[in-house]
Amino acid sequence: MIEQHGSEREALRTVGAPIRRYGGAARVSGQQDFLADLPFPDAAAVALVTLPVACATVTGIDGKRAMEMPGVIAVVSAADLPQPVPRFGISHQDRPVLADGEVLFHGEPVAAVVAETLDQAEAGAREVEVAFEERPGVYNVDQALATGAPLVRDPSRRPEDDENRDSNVLETALYEWGDTTAAAGEAAVIVENTYTFPMVTHFPIEPGGTVAVPTDAGGLDIYSPVQHPYLLQRTIATVTGLPLSQVRVFAPDPGGGFGGKQTPRLEPLLAFLALQTGRPCRLVLSLEQTFQMMRRAACRVKARTGFADDGALIFHELHCDFLIGAYADVAPRVMTKGSYVGAGPYRIPHARTASRAVMSNTTPSTAFRGFGAPQVAWATESQLDAGARALGLDGLQIRRRNLVNVGEAFFRGPYEATADGHWHEALEKAAELIGWGQPLAPGRGRGIAVAIKPGATSGLSQSLVRFLADGSAIAYAGTSDMGQGARTLWQQILADELGSPLDKIRVVSGDTGVVPFDLQTSASRSTVFMGNAVLEACRDIRKRVLALFAESTGVDEAMLSEAPGVLITPDGELSLLEASRIALGALGGEFVGQGTARMRGRKGHPLGGDAAFYEFNCTAIEVEVDVETGELLLHRHVSVSDVGTELNPIQVTSQDEGASIMGLGHSQMEQLLLDDHGVIRNLGALDYRIPTFKDVPVELITHGIENHDGPGPYGSKGISEGALLCTAGALGSAVSDAIGIPIRDLPLTPERVWTALHPDAADHPGGEEPA
Amino acid sequence: MRYYRPATTAQAVAALASQPHTSRILVGGTDLLVAVRHRSAQPTLVVDIKGVRDLTAPISVDEQGITFGPTATMGDVIAHPTVREWFPALVEAAGLVGSVAIRNRASLIANSANGSPAADTSPPLVSFNASVTITSVSGERTSLLREFFLAPRRTLCEPGEMVTSLRVPRPSPGSSSAFERMTRRRGVDLATCSVGAVVDADGAMTVGLGALGPTTLLGGPVAPIDLTSQEQLERAVDALLAPATPIGDIRAGKAYRTAMARVLARRAVLRAAARRTDPDRLTGRSS
């Protein structure tokens, strides 16, 4: 990583200022072109054929009638693809381009119809006759782990030496230090509980889609609003056999991603359709289809925790079962990474976290803001509160007692991980902002919780910056701007490092044909990784200006030095623009700088490497409970994150506010409900509830702790996930403080809170009654 | 799908009659367009009546009551001073429908004509003893709104017909009303259940019940009680909720919906009763 110097920080101008979002005006005024807005005059429309069940053997697909429908160009099923049907995936290449003889989740396409218009494609899709036999499926953790459960994946598709071959367990993780069994004897209090976290979907406001365009040269241009254009490029090249140079991915800005637009899903299908028909093929997803394409893993955590008299943690034991869905996607990684920090940012002498990624006949789960951490943090934070209650302590006292100090290990063993920030400062700030310890009005409760999430454990971001003859500049940076405002930061860095005015800086991204490689936009990595690459590219330009200036003027290089925006000569400072003009001379031209941020993994490390940084957050909530209805009114919601340096305070605030509200979604109302056939019952915006602005707490306060101690530019850290890591823990704690009863299943809907208050009255909560 | 914008009521009903089972009236489209998108409605003819010149005016007031025309929107209802004074429960219900953008399009009559048991404005209208006029090529007929609802999505307004007006009689002097709704979140949501209550000057009570049966239901009237008596109030709530047949569905389990009906009925009755003597800012007392 690049070294920081205090003097450089002082010289900064736009970094640290609340600069307005690059492209923000177009985004809020409806002028930004999303995928669905891009014109493809010659494109054929694609409609998918799906089944009304989640789990079935497909015995025949007959597209004859569909082919006779007006406008239909092609009906494609697995039989029309290369054999064996190509499969793809990150760690497991298990996902077929189209369902191959079996459907494993509700919405998995069995065929695609290509037609001149969308209406014709949809009409054609309704005429495709699919013969299928429904099979018993597994839709929750209990069903999937029951003895004799139907297997989502046939053992013949799994390696012979895979010890979980004959079960629905795809992968496991075990993190252990100390001896939890022996330590149980030392504990004054032991609490043991089971917690559940629901399946939730990302709900990007822009559902997205894909357009695949065959090129004259025999290659493919793929348009898809993805977070990882380079992964998509590689996947398309691999399944089609085309060289990377023949696959160009255009990634228009996603309208929200949250992790749901990372991995390829339908793009390989679109690629084959385009190759087979020779036509640009266009598929724009509906919101309902995104529900079937992306979700967060549900999780059941069995926890057993021991405390000393004074509240000190003695041991903490977790069994986490992540319900990952029908294909692996990145879910095994979600399980391992989420479990790694599952025990929390605490000083624990004895810990054991045993986790499983459990397959089910549900939408494959994927990366989702928090990446497995919120599921386990819900259990761990609730356990801390349970311990506090048993010992007569409060939520703040028990966390003060156990939270690690900077440099202290929260994960022990040969690959120990330590606190990379002053996390107690965030805890104390949140306590202060929520008014911890002040008297509460009747019917109200307060809760506080903390959690961490590891940032990226390896990475590669490359950037090019062009400093043009008039002092304007262009940054080429592959980070996808999905609303987090990445481009604004590159603009700020260029402005400060090159001395160019903000409005003369352009950022180019979302085109693998011209923008250099970036591994991915995930794990809140971009500020750190791409930020450092962009910074290095700017400094590279300054060095080149210096060198050429020396050559052109005959001034000895040793007499020259550079600093942000300037060249320092024996005769005084020159602006970088002036210096570059003198350096370039009559021929003109421009300077091109290159920057790379590379972090290698670490062999043997359970995550493949140490995290580049941790996101630490403390959330505190004051809630009022209507005991007659179970409704919650959040009077105050405080979120304090350890951010290193706020490069752009408005953006930090909006990320923290957005994540806080999103966290309230899974804490209060979001859940995918399935029927007995694994069909999503609340498929769509009517009965899948996400928070609206009217559901936002009366007061939502966010705060960043700045100690300039991050590995990113100017001491920054990644920040965009922290504020939802422990929302559930804080809310659950506040509700149980108000009603005197802990609730261990999310979401805390009015009905669930009411049911906790009326244990005798309940039959089946909404959505859980058989249809 | 053909779109037709007639200029007269006669043209509109003639068009509807020409293909009664595949034509649909369009006003705000906030129900119809959603249904078309989800293919739960597949009309071949859409008759947009917003251009019809001889429609009943959106809102007209006389001594005996208020008549609403097919283009009266929720926004119109909420803003009208006499509606606010006479029908506070209707104003509260209309104010909860969707969001500002939805309320500026959504028509009051269609909210009932659509036939959803969860429609928000139907319970107060039923409790106010509203009636509707239905027009077709063969003439007009009038029916009480509480008899208008036959089953989910089925009303007395047959294919080929159109509701041309909604009449709500002026409430009796000294009465007042209130509306309560339970939803899963505070922002835009459909009712888990709802109750609109009218309490007369003498204390007699009537309720309209939403999402507590296959259609909007009428509860009561129930004779006056001593509202300070918890026991009498509970008995009155029992009687008011007698027609309710709550079920468990995706929005709520049966036990919860049943319990919430009681909470809402109690709250609505008490608020309506209190409003008779102490009208709040939003609404008034009937005089």
Ligand SMILES: Cc1cc2nc3c(=O)[nH]c(=O)nc-3n(C[C@H](O)[C@H](O)[C@H](O)COP(=O)(O)OP(=O)(O)OC[C@H]3O[C@@H](n4cnc5c(N)ncnc54)[C@H](O)[C@@H]3O)c2cc1C
């Ligand atoms: C986001 C959103 C939120 C909503 N929230 C709520 C809510 O909170 N509460 C609630 O109750 N509703 C809600 N709705 C439903 C809807 O807004 C109301 O039912 C509205 O009153 C319908 O009015 P409209 O003019 O838009 O009807 P349209 O969609 O134009 O028509 C609805 C139906 O009624 C028929 N129809 C219309 N006018 C007549 C007529 N004069 N005679 C006979 N048939 C007729 C149409 O043919 C159609 O079948 C919501 C809808 C949306 C999209």
